[in-house]
Amino acid sequence: xxxxxxxxxxxxxxxxxxxxxxxxxxxxxxxxxxxxxxxxxxxxxxxxxxxxxxxxxxxxxxxxxxxxxxxxxxxxxxxxxxxxxxxxxxxxxxxxxxxxxxxxxxxxxxxxxxxxxxxxxxxxxxxxxxxxxxxxxxxxxxxxxxxxxxxxxxxxx
Numbered sequence: 001x002x003x004x005x006x007x008x009x010x011x012x013x014x015x016x017x018x019x020x021x022x023x024x025x026x027x028x029x030x031x032x033x034x035x036x037x038x039x040x041x042x043x044x045x046x047x048x049x050x051x052x053x054x055x056x057x058x059x060x061x062x063x064x065x066x067x068x069x070x071x072x073x074x075x076x077x078x079x080x081x082x083x084x085x086x087x088x089x090x091x092x093x094x095x096x097x098x099x100x101x102x103x104x105x106x107x108x109x110x111x112x113x114x115x116x117x118x119x120x121x122x123x124x125x126x127x128x129x130x131x132x133x134x135x136x137x138x139x140x141x142x143x144x145x146x147x148x149x150x151x152x153x154x155x156x157x
Contacts, residue, residue, distance in 0.1 A: 009078040026040050055073060
């Protein structure tokens with residue numbers, strides 16, 4: 001994937017996660033309830049060669065929760081390839097109940113990042129969809145993202 005970034009997106013690993021690619025520690029995450037991502041691009045072997053990804057979840061601390069949590073990877077893991085400029089997906093519920101009842105989009109931060117040499121204009125479009133699948137509110141935001149910048153979009157409706 002020349003010219004691309006390769007990211008592992010973890011929706012949930014309980015707890016004290018350490019992610020290794022080809023024997024090198026790439027990232028870690030202490031909180032067992034929050035999602036996180038690891039940019040593994042620099043640790044991948046050339047196309048056609050085998051890569052090994054290992055995830056260590058250390059749940060040996062004991063008494064880390066008031067209920068049984070189990071341990072290890074308990075949600076989806078996504079392998080995502082994208083260009084040097086991208087907007088990270090939002091998997092969290094970021095709208096409060098009152099805004100949802102009123103059919104408004106509450107403040108919902110999205111993250112855009114640019115590793116290209118030029119300014120990149122990026123648009124984030126957000127929809128709130130009710131349990132029946134109907135779109136009840138929408139918002140969009142357009143912003144220039146400069147080289148090396150991590151830009152946070154804030155949308156409100």
